[in-house]
Amino acid sequence: DAGVIQSPRHEVTEMGQEVTLRCKPISGHDYLFWYRQTMMRGLELLIYFNNNVPIDDSGMPEDRFSAKMPNASFSTLKIQPSEPRDSAVYFCASSLGRRGAQYFGPGTRLTVT
């Protein structure tokens, strides 16, 4: 299995631009999680899905952030408009079952200038 796939691995964009991060979970996993890692706040859960349905988006920082999961094999996290404080590493993870170990992708390092 290829594991969780994220693209792009690195993204550099200017403030105000739209950014879209992509994730392909492990086949057969029914939970998908989006995390953000910063030096100040560590690893924070942004949103998670179960069977493609958003369950908890309380970690999404503000309305500029949105996430979708149109099918079991694809999810996106969009930031519009982006701001310098959004600079972070964004991880996608998936699991089989709610209590299953979460498998993380390699992350997308986002830099907003």
Next chain:
Amino acid sequence: DQQVKQNSPSLSVQEGRISILNCDYTNSMFDYFLWYKKYPAEGPTFLISISSIKDKNEDGRFTVFLNKSAKHLSLHIVPSQPGDSAVYFCAASVNSGYSTLTFGKGTMLLVSP
């Protein structure tokens, strides 16, 4: 307010010796704990977990100890190997793991030959 704290940002150990990574938590509702390991440019990888009904769980060179009264857990690696050099994250959950994970900020372990 950080509910999961890893107070040591880094730890250096010689190969063959024991590595002890510590984690404290403040939420008494946490009843399921996990350790993840992260190499540079990769996502975190699940290492070991423990339920609050136990005080010890062992998997090869890795043992996690839980002291509920002190709200403290630790990860022991014996013997330490250079390949163990990574950032280690402690995570906690309520409802026997059926809720979202709260992560600590991590401890960087360096094992020198």
